[in-house]
Amino acid sequence: MPEQSNDYRVVVFGAGGVGKSSLVLRFVKGTFRESYIPTIEDTYRQVISCDKSICTLQITDTTGSHQFPAMQRLSISKGHAFILVYSITSRQSLEELKPIYEQICQIKGDVENIPIMLVGNKNDENQNREVDSSEGEAMAKKWKCAFMETSAKLNHNVKELFQELLNLEKRRTVSLQIDGKKSKQQKRKEKLKGKCVVM
Amino acid sequence: MKPLEKLLKKPGSHLPARPAAAPGPGQGSGPGPRRQSLSRSPASPEEPAGPAGPQPGSEGRWLELRPPEAPLRSPDEPSPGGDRDRELPSPEPPPAARCCCGCAPAAPAPPERLLAALLERLPAGGAHGRGCGAGRGPSLPWCILDGVTFVLAAGSPPPHWEEGAGLRRKHAVLAVLLHFLETYKGLLQEEESAGKVIKELYLLIMKDTSLYHDLEDEILKLHQLVETVELKVADETPPPNKQVKPLFRHFRRIDSCLQTRVAFRGSDEIFCRVYMPDHSYVTIRSRLSASVQDILASVTEKLQYSEEQSAREDALILVTMASSGEKAVLQPSEECVFTTLGINSHLFACTRDTFDSLVPLPEEIQVVPGDTEIHRAEPEEIANHLTAFHWELFRCIHELEFVDYVFHGERGRRETANLELLLQRCSEVQHWVGTELLLCESLGKRAHLLKKLIKIAAICKQNQDMLSFYAIVIGLNNAAISRLRLTWEKLPGKFKNLFRKFENLTDPCRNHKTYREVLAKMKPPLIPFVPLILKDLTFLHEGSKTLLDGLVNVEKLHCIAEKVRTIRKYRSRPLCLELEASPSQLQTKAYVRQLRVIDNQNLLFELSYKLEPGSQ
Numbered sequence A: 001m002p003e004q005s006n007d008y009r010v011v012v013f014g015a016g017g018v019g020k021s022s023l024v025l026r027f028v029k030g031t032f033r034e035s036y037i038p039t040i041e042d043t044y045r046q047v048i049s050c051d052k053s054i055c056t057l058q059i060t061d062t063t064g065s066h067q068f069p070a071m072q073r074l075s076i077s078k079g080h081a082f083i084l085v086y087s088i089t090s091r092q093s094l095e096e097l098k099p100i101y102e103q104i105c106q107i108k109g110d111v112e113n114i115p116i117m118l119v120g121n122k123n124d125e126n127q128n129r130e131v132d133s134s135e136g137e138a139m140a141k142k143w144k145c146a147f148m149e150t151s152a153k154l155n156h157n158v159k160e161l162f163q164e165l166l167n168l169e170k171r172r173t174v175s176l177q178i179d180g181k182k183s184k185q186q187k188r189k190e191k192l193k194g195k196c197v198v199m
Numbered sequence B: 001m002k003p004l005e006k007l008l009k010k011p012g013s014h015l016p017a018r019p020a021a022a023p024g025p026g027q028g029s030g031p032g033p034r035r036q037s038l039s040r041s042p043a044s045p046e047e048p049a050g051p052a053g054p055q056p057g058s059e060g061r062w063l064e065l066r067p068p069e070a071p072l073r074s075p076d077e078p079s080p081g082g083d084r085d086r087e088l089p090s091p092e093p094p095p096a097a098r099c100c101c102g103c104a105p106a107a108p109a110p111p112e113r114l115l116a117a118l119l120e121r122l123p124a125g126g127a128h129g130r131g132c133g134a135g136r137g138p139s140l141p142w143c144i145l146d147g148v149t150f151v152l153a154a155g156s157p158p159p160h161w162e163e164g165a166g167l168r169r170k171h172a173v174l175a176v177l178l179h180f181l182e183t184y185k186g187l188l189q190e191e192e193s194a195g196k197v198i199k200e201l202y203l204l205i206m207k208d209t210s211l212y213h214d215l216e217d218e219i220l221k222l223h224q225l226v227e228t229v230e231l232k233v234a235d236e237t238p239p240p241n242k243q244v245k246p247l248f249r250h251f252r253r254i255d256s257c258l259q260t261r262v263a264f265r266g267s268d269e270i271f272c273r274v275y276m277p278d279h280s281y282v283t284i285r286s287r288l289s290a291s292v293q294d295i296l297a298s299v300t301e302k303l304q305y306s307e308e309q310s311a312r313e314d315a316l317i318l319v320t321m322a323s324s325g326e327k328a329v330l331q332p333s334e335e336c337v338f339t340t341l342g343i344n345s346h347l348f349a350c351t352r353d354t355f356d357s358l359v360p361l362p363e364e365i366q367v368v369p370g371d372t373e374i375h376r377a378e379p380e381e382i383a384n385h386l387t388a389f390h391w392e393l394f395r396c397i398h399e400l401e402f403v404d405y406v407f408h409g410e411r412g413r414r415e416t417a418n419l420e421l422l423l424q425r426c427s428e429v430q431h432w433v434g435t436e437l438l439l440c441e442s443l444g445k446r447a448h449l450l451k452k453l454i455k456i457a458a459i460c461k462q463n464q465d466m467l468s469f470y471a472i473v474i475g476l477n478n479a480a481i482s483r484l485r486l487t488w489e490k491l492p493g494k495f496k497n498l499f500r501k502f503e504n505l506t507d508p509c510r511n512h513k514t515y516r517e518v519l520a521k522m523k524p525p526l527i528p529f530v531p532l533i534l535k536d537l538t539f540l541h542e543g544s545k546t547l548l549d550g551l552v553n554v555e556k557l558h559c560i561a562e563k564v565r566t567i568r569k570y571r572s573r574p575l576c577l578e579l580e581a582s583p584s585q586l587q588t589k590a591y592v593r594q595l596r597v598i599d600n601q602n603l604l605f606e607l608s609y610k611l612e613p614g615s616q
């Protein structure tokens, strides 16, 4: 029986079509597809290390629409960390994150201790960019969360996104590396490479 | 095996020779008995040894089907339709030729002659005009429903507009058609071929209207009916977009559970989780009637299996797994699987070589005893909400679902989703009773709850909700509950006696004589114990062939139709209970409508032994 309380739950939110599922599938399965299949709610499990022992990382990919508010509330209350995704090709998608962020604040209260990553996806589509990365950074600063730009398509910053998110967890040591022996140096190097800014 | 399941065993499964075990990997469930919506109790080897297991003496207690070879017209057999409609206008035929519906027995006949006879027997003129609108009026001869049953059973298309017929004949055909539409209603949306026949017929009739002014009334009615059925007759476009009423399996939703239930059709959508061996899951959105193949295609697409991968040996298979770990492979061609799953069963997609390593999801219910709503709410509130909900579920079942459930196999696969959901609920209530009791740690509290449950059963009975009543009594009779000697001893004598009476009422001896007598005295509206109706229908169906040498066994179809008519009678009046809409009432309502139960008999026994180790 998998120990429920031992699970580390990450929930991915964002408007429909910004690439939530693509990021998750790229991370979990290493695949990418061009076609768009709307998501209702999927959860993927992976073994990670947590406080020097093994635990399960649960990544919940959610629907972009607001069809199921009750489901959204439930995932927030059960989640330990959150990824808020917008597409750099759509300003609207960044706007749509606001109510979700507010709801997380409302349900979780003190969000400063909760790992949250704001993600601008599709940064391979620079020619269609509507949101400058500085705008994303500014928003993240306001929300007191971390920020990153990614491309699920080109597999850019995807693994880093998840690793950095786990690094933000201060209440326990969670890491994608099962042996948990990743050196500090290595991490820093990744951070630089990934242009990750932790606010 | 639990009593209810025995009661409900599908055609053929009462033959002792049939292996009862679920099919193993690779074998699939094939054309054999359909999976029950009821969760299964574990196979005997997994049952705890000792006195706690179901007593062998009670084996077969519920299974008193007459032997299948017993002829239907055997006069000395008690009529299975003991609760039949006593108000039937037809005179009682001589006992030797008695059919359970009380109609004059009809000789077997070939389908065409039968149809002609049916049309012959219809009254001329507009006598049926009013009857059709209501559909239940006595002006329509009883044989029409039989005719529909016959059409169903024989699998032939509905009656055709015949050449050379006079006005009377056309009246008759219209009457049949109207009645057919009235009976089928929304179901026709799901049936392309039937819809086509009706469409053809309708167009033919419309062409003739100018010739027969006398038929105006009927034609107008036909027009309306065809419209309500949403058969797009004028053009070839498919029916307009239906309102989506997704069924959330394993999603507990306060908002949707408080709404009045409406009937589900095969084209409705369902959201359902499909799990992977590591308990990852994807939620798929599919038609309720989707085939296993369709479901697997959605999962494969979601998980981005490459085509080459799925074409190879390690293509995905779909498996159902109960909370006890019992699992079965579903065949790719199987349809409408969602409503046949057990209460806490889940769908798994895996490759053949991972089948053996599949483990059930962790038990959803916290075994930590916490006070649930049942301890707070008044027994009347809970009973009334049970009745109200079960009435909704009962009302959602189309009459033909009962027929299709038993005739399954003889006709093509039809949707019986609403009936299956009710059966699922029935089993849920049984397990709920046990779960709630076994989550009470203190003896005093347990005895108090036992008393409350008996009270709830009593009020359900008063409400004429025999479904909830039966389910609670069966639930209290579960071996994991009945072995709690200390708890039962603490029950006041008055309640002990009351429960003894209830056991007596649900005693299946002499073909459920006591229950049938009580039911016969009740006036509609009432909720019958539906599994027993299915047992009767199964008996009727298995007792004789539908077609013999090309002749239709009319008597059999009469009997089936009569049984279905009793259901119509039960629902002929609305059931209204006075339920407040106060916040606490809404809380009770939500609780009653989404019970959390343990359906794993092993776990129930485990809890039972922990509470009273030395009992019995």
Ligand SMILES: Nc1nc2c(ncn2[C@@H]2O[C@H](COP(=O)(O)OP(=O)(O)O)[C@@H](O)[C@H]2O)c(=O)[nH]1
Residues within 6 Å of the ligand: A014, A015, A016, A017, A018, A019, A020, A021, A022, A023, A033, A034, A035, A036, A037, A038, A039, A064, A121, A122, A123, A124, A125, A150, A151, A152, A153, A154
């Ligand atoms: N160019 C580009 N397209 C992407 C990227 N990520 C996703 N997409 C495309 O965007 C569409 C929506 O992706 P999806 O992951 O289903 O979005 P979701 O609704 O947020 O889950 C799909 O057609 C993807 O192929 C990316 O990083 N770059």
Ligand SMILES: [Mg+2]
Residues within 6 Å of the ligand: A017, A020, A021, A022, A037, A038, A039, A061, A062, A063
């Ligand atoms: Mg998605």
